[in-house]
Amino acid sequence: MNVEAIKAIYKFEMARTFRTPLQSLISPVISTSLYFVVFGAAIGSRITEIEGVSYGAFILPGLIMLMILTQSVANGSFGIYFPKFLGTIYELLSAPVSSFETVVGYVGAAATKSIILGVLVLATAWFFVPIRIDHPFWMLAFLVLTAITFSLVGFIIGIWAKGMEQLQTVPLLIITPLTFLGGTFYSLSVLPPFWQAVSLFNPVVYLISGFRWAFYGIADVDISISVAATLGFLAICLGIVSWMFRTGYRLKS
Amino acid sequence: MPDAVITIADLSKTYASGFAALKHVSLEIERGEILALLGPNGAGKTTLISIICGIVTPSDGTVTVDGHDIVRDYRDSRKMIGLVPQELTTDAFETVWATVSHSRGLFGKKPNPEHLEKVLRELSLWDKKDSKIMQLSGGMKRRVMIAKALSHEPEVLFLDEPTAGVDVELRKDMWAMIRRLRAAGTTIILTTHYIAEAEEMADRIGIIQHGELVLVEEKAELMRKLGKKQLTLTLQERLDALPEALQPYALELAADGESLVYTYDAQGERSGISGLLADLGSAGVRFRDLRTSESSLEDIFVSLVRDAP
Numbered sequence: 001m002n003v004e005a006i007k008a009i010y011k012f013e014m015a016r017t018f019r020t021p022l023q024s025l026i027s028p029v030i031s032t033s034l035y036f037v038v039f040g041a042a043i044g045s046r047i048t049e050i051e052g053v054s055y056g057a058f059i060l061p062g063l064i065m066l067m068i069l070t071q072s073v074a075n076g077s078f079g080i081y082f083p084k085f086l087g088t089i090y091e092l093l094s095a096p097v098s099s100f101e102t103v104v105g106y107v108g109a110a111a112t113k114s115i116i117l118g119v120l121v122l123a124t125a126w127f128f129v130p131i132r133i134d135h136p137f138w139m140l141a142f143l144v145l146t147a148i149t150f151s152l153v154g155f156i157i158g159i160w161a162k163g164m165e166q167l168q169t170v171p172l173l174i175i176t177p178l179t180f181l182g183g184t185f186y187s188l189s190v191l192p193p194f195w196q197a198v199s200l201f202n203p204v205v206y207l208i209s210g211f212r213w214a215f216y217g218i219a220d221v222d223i224s225i226s227v228a229a230t231l232g233f234l235a236i237c238l239g240i241v242s243w244m245f246r247t248g249y250r251l252k253s
Numbered sequence: 254m255p256d257a258v259i260t261i262a263d264l265s266k267t268y269a270s271g272f273a274a275l276k277h278v279s280l281e282i283e284r285g286e287i288l289a290l291l292g293p294n295g296a297g298k299t300t301l302i303s304i305i306c307g308i309v310t311p312s313d314g315t316v317t318v319d320g321h322d323i324v325r326d327y328r329d330s331r332k333m334i335g336l337v338p339q340e341l342t343t344d345a346f347e348t349v350w351a352t353v354s355h356s357r358g359l360f361g362k363k364p365n366p367e368h369l370e371k372v373l374r375e376l377s378l379w380d381k382k383d384s385k386i387m388q389l390s391g392g393m394k395r396r397v398m399i400a401k402a403l404s405h406e407p408e409v410l411f412l413d414e415p416t417a418g419v420d421v422e423l424r425k426d427m428w429a430m431i432r433r434l435r436a437a438g439t440t441i442i443l444t445t446h447y448i449a450e451a452e453e454m455a456d457r458i459g460i461i462q463h464g465e466l467v468l469v470e471e472k473a474e475l476m477r478k479l480g481k482k483q484l485t486l487t488l489q490e491r492l493d494a495l496p497e498a499l500q501p502y503a504l505e506l507a508a509d510g511e512s513l514v515y516t517y518d519a520q521g522e523r524s525g526i527s528g529l530l531a532d533l534g535s536a537g538v539r540f541r542d543l544r545t546s547e548s549s550l551e552d553i554f555v556s557l558v559r560d561a562p
Contacts, residue, residue, distance in 0.1 A: 002328070008358025012351075019346060087342030091401065094306040094336050095359040096328040252310050253268055 005097040009105025010112075013079050017113050024113065029120045032067045033128075036060055039185070040129045050187055051218045056129035061212040062184025064121050068114045068143065069150050069179055069204070073171045075110035076154020081167055084158070084251075093252065099245030103155065110151035111144070118143050132216065138223075139214035145230050146207055150175075152237035159250055178204045183212075188220040203233060257281040258409060258440050259305065264314035266300050266464075274300040276464040277314070282409075282442060287435055289455035289472075290444045291554055297464040298444040299339060302411050306336045318409065332360060335407030337398050339414040339444075345387035349378055349397055352386060353404045360405035372403045375430060392423045399430075410434060412443040416450060428454060452550040462558055472550070479553045484515040484526060486533075487542040496536040502529055513540075 017024045036044075040056020047055040083089040092102065125131060133139050161167040182204030188196050199205050200221070210226025213219035219226070243249070259282040266275040274297045282288055290298045303309035305316050307327055316323045318330035344352055353369050373379045376396040381389060386397060395415070402410060412431070416424045431441055431454060445451055451458055452472070459469040470478070491510040502525070505514045517524045533540070 002361040004358045004361045004363060008355050011358075012347075012355050015347075015351065086344065087338075087340055088344055090306075090308055090336070090338050090342065091356060091359060093308045094331060094334065096331040096361055097359060098328075248310055252308065 002097055002101050006101050006105045010109045013109030028067055028071055028117050032063055032121045033124045035063050036125055036128055053216050057131055059185055060125050061215050062208045064118050065208050065211055066179045066184055068118050068146050069175050070171055071117055072114040072147050072150035073154035073175055075113050076151035077158035077167055079106045079110055080155055080158035081161055103241055107151040107155055111147040114147040134217045135214045142211045142214055149234045149237055156240050159244055178202050183208045183220055256284045258284040258319055260317045262315050265312050267312045274464050278466045284440055285438050286456045287441045287454055288457050289451035290459045291451055292461035296461045298461050299413055302413055306334055307331055333408045335402035335410045337402045337412045341394050343386045343394050347386055348383050350382040353400050356401040357404040362405045372400050376400050392419055409440045414444055448551040448554050481548050482517055484545050486513045486540040489539045489541050498532055498536045
């Protein structure tokens with residue numbers, strides 16, 4: 001195991017994050033916080049509680065998920081796309097680094113950043129909405145697993161993308177809509193039965209439901225299904241990444 | 254039997270587009286030598302280097318570095334290699350120090366600030382160590398790329414067109430650095446367009462064309478074998494035609510009739526010059542000046558590449 005290489009990649013990626021704290025850390029926290037300031041404190045007071053939880057508190061887990069998902073994908077994809085774009089990837093390809101070590105370095109750094117952001121948003125939310133965390137272990141587990149899984153998704157997109165447009169398209173056209181329609185702002189039970197059934201095809205539903213359960217003990221789908229789904233996505237992503245490395249897909253000719 | 258550090262056996266590469274960039278190349282690179290690979294653009298030099306370094310997957314054939322197969326034992330083979338690619342590809346926002354430290358780590362080496370300082374000082378980069386790479390000039394960036402390749406103390410160094418677009422001063426510096434590395438036992442493989450550079454630096458020369466290794470030869474041997482010597486005689490009086498007595502010699506009368514050019518084999522035991530001069534005298538041809546010239550590697554290269562099918 002080339003531990004020095006993992007450290008080198010991880011450090012390099014984290015340095016990139018902290019070089020631009022405004023863009024990397026402050027702006028995602030502020031834009032996410034705006035949601036619960038507006039929906040929680042301002043409009044939320046006029047919306048009835050959902051299963052005993054105030055609206056502002058209800059949307060918080062979904063909002064954190066929204067941010068974790070978009071940030072993980074963005075970080076995971078940029079981290080590997082840029083060396084490809086600049087050509088500096090030659091060094092990684094010619095180094096005695098296995099695909100596993102590469103993924104641990106890049107995805108580890110991207111996930112770390114998302115987790116830091118998640119904790120920052122949670123801390124900020126404490127000032128605005130009444131929060132309680134019924135299952136802290138599961139809350140952390142979902143946070144970490146989701147951050148890793150979607151950093152992997154980003155990593156895959158970063159290898160796949162041939163241009164900036166593809167790099168931006170997936171997060172904007174797929175991740176954001178899925179999150180908005182995945183129960184961030186509502187409980188699935190408010191939907192007509194048909195749309196409830198359709199929603200179950202949305203993978204993000206399972207993530208948000210599980211995450212919300214960790215906070216308030218309320219869920220749209222059974223917690224065990226959420227856990228299984230999260231682990232399942234992780235396994236799928238790992239499978240795709242290992243296939244990409246085995247075949248040199250868009251990395252090597 | 255020379256000690257081969259890199260053994261390339263029957264290596265071929267056909268890209269997905271169907272382009273055969275390398276065709277059955279076999280080559281042994283000896284430990285501690287400087288091998289220059291010459292060849293026109295698109296001949297396959299970079300493909301060959303890229304395969305050895307792990308950037309391009311070979312279609313067929315094997316390469317071992319110090320006995321380690323580049324595919325099966327990629328960790329052991331790659332650890333030994335430093336690569337300076339042709340393109341100036343660097344990060345923009347990193348400092349010089351951060352980027353060389355990163356490179357060392359990627360190759361699995363523990364941090365060693367003393368070594369990195371030595372490398373940066375040798376490349377006159379020490380006072381730039383805290384500068385962001387984007388603030389550096391092109392020549393400085395080239396040095397940074399070399400520093401990255403040397404950061405992990407490689408035993409084999411690949412330099413792909415190291416002096417392309419580099420000013421005279423820096424080129425001299427690089428040559429000096431390459432000599433120092435070689436003196437320290439590093440094997441160096443360089444590709445170049447400047448034949449003078451190969452002539453100046455290399456122990457052996459390989460010529461690649463259309464994906465095939467046309468020839469590999471000791472530089473001195475190559476120059477001796479393929480080099481021709483010419484004797485040019487500037488005549489006192491114009492000649493309209495070669496005198497009969499001089500016909501057996503490989504003599505050429507210049508178009509203006511004012512000089513004679515005699516081409517002879519540099520390798521031959523007898524140049525035939527003394528006989529020629531005696532016969533010139535008896536034919537009554539007198540000359541006021543003579544000089545000899547030797548073909549350069551460039552002439553040899555041009556004639557090889559032109560004559561190849």
